[in-house]
Each structure stands twice: as C-alpha cells, then as structure tokens.
Amino acid sequence: MRLVPLIPAGKPRQFLKYLGVNSIVLYIVHLFAIRVAGTLLAMVDVTDPYVQFPIFVIFGLGSGVLLMWIIKWQPWLNGLFVWPFSRRVSAVEAAI
Numbered sequence: 001m002r003l004v005p006l007i008p009a010g011k012p013r014q015f016l017k018y019l020g021v022n023s024i025v026l027y028i029v030h031l032f033a034i035r036v037a038g039t040l041l042a043m044v045d046v047t048d049p050y051v052q053f054p055i056f057v058i059f060g061l062g063s064g065v066l067l068m069w070i071i072k073w074q075p076w077l078n079g080l081f082v083w084p085f086s087r088r089v090s091a092v093e094a095a096i
Contacts, residue, residue: 018068024081025071026064033063 007013019026037059041052071077 022068025068029064029067030060034060
C-alpha cells in the first residue's frame with residue numbers, strides 16, 4: 001500500500017517531498033547531531049528516556065532541515081553531500 005496518496009495535498013506533503021529530495025543531508029547530519037545532543041544532556045544529567053527521545057528527534061531533524069536551508073542559500077556547501085563529478089538530483093517525482 002502506498003502512503004503518499006493518503007497524505008492530503010498541501011504543506012505537509014510538500015515538506016515530506018522536500019525532506020525526501022534532500023534526504024542524504026538528513027542521513028549524514030542526524031547521527032552527529034544526536035550524538036552532540038546526547039553529550040549535552042549527559043553533561044546536565046538528563047537520563048530519563050522520555051525526555052531524551054523528543055529532544056533527540058527535534059535536534060536530529062532540526063539540524064538536518066537547518067543545514068538544507070543553509071545549502072539552499074549557499075550552494076557551494078552542496079559539494080559535501082554529492083559524489084565528485086556527479087550532478088545533484090534536483091527532484092525525484094514519486095509515481096502515484
């Protein structure tokens with residue numbers, strides 16, 4: 001079953017499409033961001049997983065989205081996330 005047709009057209013679908021097209025940035029950045037968040041939480045002695053998990057999700061996703069926004073305005077940074085001598089994929093259309 002495909003989930004994309006079940007998501008109503010509009011802002012949520014556009015945001016998910018944006019995340020999908022730029023997913024390599026999320027994959028690369030989120031682990032580092034979560035590791036930094038975990039270190040900071042350990043420094044202030046926050047050990048409750050019900051507090052840690054939402055912070056990790058927000059920090060991991062937020063740092064990736066922030067970096068995507070920065071790349072949009074500073075395209076030279078995109079070179080960090082593509083193979084040398086290959087063209088960047090500008091959009092991937094889902095078959096609906």
